[in-house]
Amino acid sequence: MVLTRLIPLWIAIVSGVAILVSAFIRPMESWGENFTDTFNVIAAIASVLGAGSLLKANLAKVSRRDAGWGFALVVLGTFLITLVVGLGKIGVHPSHDFPQADFGGKQESADTPFGWIYEFAMVPLTSTMFALLAFYVASAAFRAFRAKNLEASLLLGTAFVILLGRTFAGVVLTGWLPDWASGLRLENLSVYVMQVFNTAGNRAIIIGIALGVAATSLRILLGVDRSWLGGGER
């Protein structure tokens, strides 16, 4: 109980309160700074935990010969290759500033194996994954976007104003409007929508989230919310 709940609870309270106080009391600033610096390094170590979990899950898949275990093997293979060439700085030449440091060179250039993996695997794979969504947005627009009621019509109408007003189409379609009615041109309407209605809506969301975050954080710092410890609130 002491090791599993009491000590973690006090670690959270002390570290959180130190950060909170450091924002208001100048002499305490360094406390906040050092705790946060420790936090940043732990964040870097967390990537090891993530990679370890990935390895564990995929190794289990391969050893059990689960469906698609061949692709788990691809995950493991590409992971290990990237890790070895990256951590070992294989094929990386020293830095011009410090030729004596054998591990001092940069490795983002494509003439290093790690840079090659970045440029010819990471870049095309991740960017195409994101680009794929353009097709699914189009499909969803055709199948699911229906002006069923006033609210849905407002959503669709705004989408039209933004889609047309943020391209040259807006100028072509409504550029003929006289100057006294220029506010109704699509390109101007899209700006008003963003600066007035979107600002108001998003501001309300932001204020709502801020209240929620402040309340949750306070509950954690006061030790009231212990759900993060697991096993439910006590």
Place this chain on the structure above:
Amino acid sequence: MNRQRLTWIVIGVVFAGLLVVRGMTGQGLGRVYVQHEDVAYAKVETKSAQGAPTVAWKRVAEGGVADVRWQEWSAVPPKAWFEAQAKDPRQSAITLSWPRTIGLWLAAFFTLAIFSFLWADNVFYKFAEATVVGVSAAYWMVIGFWDTLVPKLFAALVPAVVQAHVQPSLRPVDDVQWWSMALALVLGGMMLWRLAPRGGWIGAWPLAFIVGVTAGLKIVSHVESDLMAQGLATMESVVAVVPGADGATDVGASVWGTLANLLVVVGVLSALTYFLFSVEHKGLVGGTARVGVWYLMITFGAAFGFTVMGRIALLAARFEFLFDDWLWLIDPNHLRA
């Protein structure tokens, strides 16, 4: 042979045929050219004003006596190779880079493999998906190691090693930072214990530290920036006085500015009323909340419009890669002509 497989084969054959045709016409298909540079440094030992020996590294010309040598390869636009070849067909200063050209074709393969999911789930897509998972996880780990752990954690705990092999410019750290990093190492090690089958509680300590620090950071920033500053921005004077070009008040712009400010205030208050779940949405509250819903719908419509814009831009960038870098169909950056 089922219909889907037949479709795939037809698409593949047509595509390969088009590629062959493209490869045999004009400047051909995507290739990468490089030029290389020989780099050499010599160690120069001097004495400081106090008489202490110091070591400096001096770059030496090609063929000179050097302590460290290496070669650097940098990509050049294909037109540099065309020009060099036109001058001297036997030149070797600019050459075709096989590793990078293979890489370019691999990048094209990965791009098409991901796009192939649009037709149906298939082995190429699955292979690309598995590759992105494996490469990304390792990539982030390597970056975290070299960019954060080495210059901060190891630089504090084993400075001599870091100074000798990675960063000779390293400065010594103070005691407080040493203790911060030692704490990070201990908590980081405890966090990795989560991978072990037993002793789950060990991982709860670093988690507690992360939760505490995050709560401390968030409470200040959200109250200061999103509650106070955003609240104040809404409570600013609603009446707008916009000066015209001649210095006098522009009545039209001022009326519109005032109306816009008023609409923002109404929108924020009504949308916040909608989020008020502890009061039943009836009567005045219900009516106000309904206005809030309209504002939120307009907000979501704007979000949809902008999301579409973003996705199409990303798709355009991938098509540009295929048409420009790989197929050499277009040359918007004038790299080949």
Place this chain on the structure above:
Amino acid sequence: MSLLARLQSLDRRWIFLLMAIAVAGPILWSGLTGKTPPEQPTDAARRVLKVIDDLPEGSRVLFAFDYDPASAGELQPMATSLMRQCAARKLRIVCIALWPLGGNMAQETIAHVIRADFPSLREGVDFVNLGFQAGNEGVMKVVLTDFTKAFPKDTRGQAAADLPILQGVRTVRDFPLLVNVSAGYPGSKEWVQYVVSASEGSVKMIAGCTGVQTPQMYPYYPGQLAGLLGAIKGAAEYENLLNGVMGGDPAPKYLEAQRRMAPQLFGHLLLVGLIVVGNLIQFMGRRGTRA
């Protein structure tokens, strides 16, 4: 089968094909003719230009690259133009990244703009890349009190505290301008929340955001955020304005966002068309059922 029934059960792959044509066609047109659609800059883009322009020569700019290649299609043209204006204005540029691949994006932008077009600028004196640091908003907290503690070295291995460009910099408040190109978390929102708000007005910030983020950033503009470039349209507007200010024929790399507005135009028109047709189909289908 009637046309209506066919449309109702249309295979989604036809829609994918239409989208591919709507985007690929204008790219080929723009690539072959070199033409771009005309651009009408908005106030938000003008403000970005003005904020940078108003800084005295030699001012330090903190340039945070919080994106990766996945969003480079939208954000790289912004980063390119922002760095170009900063370099042309002879501001001293300090690049950092809170995204693991952000350091690479900074390096590419430096190569693309500074090394190519401003070769007289010296690394470590006029510009520097301090690379990536893990910790997200934790890093923002540390730069508020000790900048070089958060970013101890540059990508060449030089100690940050020894760099001429950082002499006199103790905290982030010593940078009059923060330029952030952001694809999500951590990014523009967090810089506003953790740094701009805490700096009590000493740090001005301008941001270039993805389309997904832009609507969420509008409430901060023009108060906590001095300028905002939203999605590829914001990049195209700013690029257009900057090309006008710089004069002469811009290099093709400085027209990237404006070129990308051609596929954008047809992609948007297709989307609007699809929504209209989808609604018409449903409307006609309902009428048919009633009849």
